[in-house]
Amino acid sequence: DAGVIQSPRHEVTEMGQEVTLRCKPISGHDYLFWYRQTMMRGLELLIYFNNNVPIDDSGMPEDRFSAKMPNASFSTLKIQPSEPRDSAVYFCASLLAGIQETQYFGPGTRLLVL
Amino acid sequence: AQKITQTQPGMFVQEKEAVTLDCTYDTSDQSYGLFWYKQPSSGEMIFLIYQGSYDEQNATEGRYSLNFQKARKSANLVISASQLGDSAMYFCAMREGGGSQGNLIFGKGTKLSVKP
Numbered sequence: 001d002a003g004v005i006q007s008p009r010h011e012v013t014e015m016g017q018e019v020t021l022r023c024k025p026i027s028g029h030d031y032l033f034w035y036r037q038t039m040m041r042g043l044e045l046l047i048y049f050n051n052n053v054p055i056d057d058s059g060m061p062e063d064r065f066s067a068k069m070p071n072a073s074f075s076t077l078k079i080q081p082s083e084p085r086d087s088a089v090y091f092c093a094s095l096l097a098g099i100q101e102t103q104y105f106g107p108g109t110r111l112l113v114l
Numbered sequence: 115a116q117k118i119t120q121t122q123p124g125m126f127v128q129e130k131e132a133v134t135l136d137c138t139y140d141t142s143d144q145s146y147g148l149f150w151y152k153q154p155s156s157g158e159m160i161f162l163i164y165q166g167s168y169d170e171q172n173a174t175e176g177r178y179s180l181n182f183q184k185a186r187k188s189a190n191l192v193i194s195a196s197q198l199g200d201s202a203m204y205f206c207a208m209r210e211g212g213g214s215q216g217n218l219i220f221g222k223g224t225k226l227s228v229k230p
Contacts, residue, residue: 033217043205045217056217091159101147101209103218105159 002026004106006092012112018080021109024073025094033103034067034077035091043091049075082113117141118206118221126227127196134181135191135224137206143167146210148189149218150180153203162204165189193226201228 005024013019025032033048047057052069060067064083069075079086089110093103119138127133139148150162165173165180173180181190193200203225207218 042222043218043220048217059217089157093159102149102161102164104161105151107158110157 004092004094004104006090006106006109008109009107010110010112012114013082014114015083016081017113018078019082019086019111019113021077021079021090021092021111023075023077023092023106025075025092026096026104027073029094029096029104030072031095031097031101031103032069032075033093033095034075035093035105037089037091037108038087046077046090082111084113087111087113116221117210117219118208120206120221120224122224123222124225124227126229127193127200129198129228129230130195132192132194133196133226135193135204135206135226137189137191137221139187139189139206139208141187141208141210143210146208148180148182149207149209150178150189150191151205151207151220152200153205153223154199155202159205163191196228198228198230201226 007022031050034046035043037043046059047067049069067077089108091108092106095101095103117140146167148165152160152162163173163175163178163180165182172182177194179192203223205223206221209218
């Protein structure tokens, strides 16, 4: 079975440019999460969706960040304009509601903003 | 106050020996879940093991077991018969509340190095 798919795996961009990160959750999963990992702050939740609806976006750092989930198999995280402090690894994770509710992570997108 | 505390930034273990990675948590919820993830140098987050707050038995998955002590609010990961491939960062995480309440809260991680 395919796991969570993220693209691109690596992104290098210049400050001020728009960055779009993509995620395909595991088929049938009804929750999708976006996390950011940095050395300073560790793993932080940015936003999560349930059945394509954003539930909690309190972790989104500022208005430069936006996330969408137009359908059950696709989500994007956009940063516009990007800044050097946005450099991090961005993870997407999905889960199927039930008893254990394990979040399965994608491979991450390593973003470097110059 | 931190919700998840991992007090060991780094640990060494000899190959084939067992190792315990510590994790304590803080919650006032009666229903919660505890997870351990492994992050090798390649960067992916790999789910290892889960313990529900109402589970009476300690969770086990192959060489991984979770030493769950509810009264002490600890959920230590035990890796038996360490292998070189176990060298990685290990994160303890908690999901508060019952049902699909949302996000995981992660600890800062422990870097495990397995020596040949």
